[in-house]
Amino acid sequence: MASPRYLTKSRFKLAAECPTKLFYTGKEDVYRNTKQEDSFLAMLADGGYQVGELAKCLFPNGIEVDAIGHDAALARTNELLQQDKVIIFEAAIAFEDLFVRIDVLVKDGNQFELIEVKAKSYNSTNPEIVGARGDLLSGMRAYLEDVAFQAHVLRSALPTAQVKTYLMMPDKSVKVNVDGLNQLFKIERAGKRSKVITSPKAKDAQFNHDILAKVCVDDYVAMVMSGGVLYMDLKDKLPTLARQWSEAYRLDQKIQPLPGKHCANCEFQSKPGDGMLSGFHECWMDKFGFSEADFAQGTVLDIWNYRGKSKLINDGRVRLRSVREDDIKPHGDGLTLSVSERQWMQINGIPAKEDKGGFWIAESHMQKEMDSWTYPYHFIDFETSTVAIPFYAGMHPYEPIAFQFSHHVMQQDGSVAHADEFLMTAPDAFPNFVFVRALREALSKDEGTIFMWSAHENTILTRIARQLQETANPPDDASDLIGFIESVTKGGKRAMYDLFKLSKDAYFHVDTRGSNSIKKVLPAVLTSSAWLKQHYSQPVYGGKGAMTSRNYQDFVWWQQGQDGKPLEPYALLANYGADLLGEPLQAMEDPDDLVIAEGGAAATAYARLQFEDMKPETRDKINAALLRYCELDTLAMVMIVQGWRDFTR
Numbered sequence: 268m269a270s271p272r273y274l275t276k277s278r279f280k281l282a283a284e285c286p287t288k289l290f291y292t293g294k295e296d297v298y299r300n301t302k303q304e305d306s307f308l309a310m311l312a313d314g315g316y317q318v319g320e321l322a323k324c325l326f327p328n329g330i331e332v333d334a335i336g337h338d339a340a341l342a343r344t345n346e347l348l349q350q351d352k353v354i355i356f357e358a359a360i361a362f363e364d365l366f367v368r369i370d371v372l373v374k375d376g377n378q379f380e381l382i383e384v385k386a387k388s389y390n391s392t393n394p395e396i397v398g399a400r401g402d403l404l405s406g407m408r409a410y411l412e413d414v415a416f417q418a419h420v421l422r423s424a425l426p427t428a429q430v431k432t433y434l435m436m437p438d439k440s441v442k443v444n445v446d447g448l449n450q451l452f453k454i455e456r457a458g459k460r461s462k463v464i465t466s467p468k469a470k471d472a473q474f475n476h477d478i479l480a481k482v483c484v485d486d487y488v489a490m491v492m493s494g495g496v497l498y499m500d501l502k503d504k505l506p507t508l509a510r511q512w513s514e515a516y517r518l519d520q521k522i523q524p525l526p527g528k529h530c531a532n533c534e535f536q537s538k539p540g541d542g543m544l545s546g547f548h549e550c551w552m553d554k555f556g557f558s559e560a561d562f563a564q565g566t567v568l569d570i571w572n573y574r575g576k577s578k579l580i581n582d583g584r585v586r587l588r589s590v591r592e593d594d595i596k597p598h599g600d601g602l603t604l605s606v607s608e609r610q611w612m613q614i615n616g617i618p619a620k621e622d623k624g625g626f627w628i629a630e631s632h633m634q635k636e637m638d639s640w641t642y643p644y645h646f647i648d649f650e651t652s653t654v655a656i657p658f659y660a661g662m663h664p665y666e667p668i669a670f671q672f673s674h675h676v677m678q679q680d681g682s683v684a685h686a687d688e689f690l691m692t693a694p695d696a697f698p699n700f701v702f703v704r705a706l707r708e709a710l711s712k713d714e715g716t717i718f719m720w721s722a723h724e725n726t727i728l729t730r731i732a733r734q735l736q737e738t739a740n741p742p743d744d745a746s747d748l749i750g751f752i753e754s755v756t757k758g759g760k761r762a763m764y765d766l767f768k769l770s771k772d773a774y775f776h777v778d779t780r781g782s783n784s785i786k787k788v789l790p791a792v793l794t795s796s797a798w799l800k801q802h803y804s805q806p807v808y809g810g811k812g813a814m815t816s817r818n819y820q821d822f823v824w825w826q827q828g829q830d831g832k833p834l835e836p837y838a839l840l841a842n843y844g845a846d847l848l849g850e851p852l853q854a855m856e857d858p859d860d861l862v863i864a865e866g867g868a869a870a871t872a873y874a875r876l877q878f879e880d881m882k883p884e885t886r887d888k889i890n891a892a893l894l895r896y897c898e899l900d901t902l903a904m905v906m907i908v909q910g911w912r913d914f915t916r
């Protein structure tokens with residue numbers, strides 16, 4: 268029998284982003300869904316399952332509804348609700364076509380506490396829920412609407428119940444008082460299902476319960492019920508929307524699309540050649556009569572960092588070519604590329620006399636910056652994670668964890684070495700102080716310029732300096748490490764140089780669509796530079812020549828694709844990783860989880876290594892994939908600098 272098409276809390280949340288998405292969701296064989304991910308991995312990455320399990324420890328008498336399927340879960344919940352006093356985890360409640368699983372439902376006679384547990388950082392000393400004008404802050408609204416939806420279903424199903432509503436979230440202002448709290452819950456995966464393995468120590472753990480703040484949200488839920496649910500730029504009463512959306516979902520009817528700037532992040536977008544339907548294309552064809560040629564020429568959604576998209580869409584000007592110069596008002600200093608000049612270049616193209624072959628470069632500014640650099644050049648990149656529940660006593664929730672760096676060095680003669688790498692993923696091990704010590708060792712052999720791409724590295728080092736100052740048990744060399752951090756971060760005598768900023772100020776390529784992400788800039792530079800093509804078409808990387816590597820051998824990074832352009836190096840990395848895995852994989856290994864070709868996957872991999880019970884061989888494969896990925900991130904910086912040098916020679 269087909270399972271009922273209920274409007275669940277996740278579908279309610281999806282509809283609040285855009286109600287048309289209800290039609291595309293759950294049809295993964297037909298419509299591409301870029302957010303279709305393993306929910307297990309997503310929970311691992313954001314700390315959701317850790318927080319959920321820790322919350323259960325606060326209710327030792329709680330009973331979990333672990334029945335599979337809607338009907339069985341509803342029946343079990345009803346059975347438990349016959350008791351006068353009961354605490355239920357994952358209580359299943361339905362009303363008409365609405366169905367929710369409540370994280371924690373506390374029943375005492377006719378009094379109910381509905382508790383939604385969220386891996387969302389919260390600061391009880393400075394709770395940010397409403398803004399200065401008394402309206403719900405955008406960062407909290409979705410959570411409060413979620414609770415309001417659950418409360419609506421519960422009150423509708425049990426009309427006489429007195430319901431109080433709560434959010435339970437890790438409190439960043441509280442320090443944990445025991446070591447190893449985040450290692451109490453491991454997870455074991457078996458195919459699509461997973462099982463939490465709770466350490467026998469969990470029931471005796473004397474941890475500070477304030478680490479999870481239980482925040483009464485009755486007033487905010489009342490605001491949602493009276494003021495309505497915000498969806499796109501519209502608002503309507505929650506019961507009205509719940510009825511409309513649940514009916515459309517039950518009947519599998521598409522709610523007419525109202526495309527707007529929210530479409531920029533729509534997950535229902537196919538890629539050319541993937542054989543899937545694209546919800547995004549359907550919506551824009553329906554509403555704006557778009558053709559394939561229109562999509563190829565671009566939409567106003569593509570304009571980089573532009574705030575006027577809604578106005579243009581409301582005016583019916585949705586094609587990139589319909590944007591006029593006075594919409595953008597490009598202006599700058601004549602030396603570097605301002606944001607508005609970059610936007611206008613993206614729309615109107617590069618002026619013919621400044622076009623170097625699909626790209627623009629501020630040669631004098633680039634040259635001046637390069638003249639300020641000192642050899643040998645050091646290129647560094649970090650992989651980091653934030654874990655909801657801290658490793659050690661004295662730490663706050665959501666401390667950043669720096670578990671990996673890569674370091675390339677370029678000498679004045681052009682030789683390049685992958686000089687150092689650091690990776691610390693063992694469970695129980697807090698890497699940050701060892702990480703900084705290894706980084707200091709790697710960078711302290713000379714006074715060459717240190718390069719990063721964006722300010723992330725600066726932010727992480729600054730946070731680690733604070734951890735060194737605040738920890739109850741600082742290492743003996745804490746003051747040396749802090750001194751090193753101060754010297755290489757903003758304001759320091761050897762402050763890291765941000766190549767992202769240089770790219771933003773001085774480089775534009777039509778293929779980047781205005782973006783300065785390293786993953787967009789690298790293929791663009793590889794496409795334009797004759798020197799890079801000639802050099803990296805040979806197996807020069809990781810051989811006996813002038814480029815040493817720790818994770819690649821005789822690798823060819825410039826490989827021509829069908830369109831004559833080079834294949835994207837991050838795609839090559841994914842293919843290389845998949846090839847290296849070989850056969851046979853261990854049982855339960857998913858090749859997609861063992862190939863890491865983007866930063867989000869690296870943080871997820873770190874979470875798996877911390878909290879998943881896995882075979883040593885799988886652990887080794889993930890570590891190897893992390894090393895290859897991080898090495899490419901610093902090699903990408905090397906290649907971009909080599910390309911820019913080629914352009915300014």
Ligand code: SF4
Nearest residue numbers: 285524530533547550
């Ligand atoms: S393309 Fe826009 S209108 Fe269509 S489903 Fe996505 S967000 Fe909604």
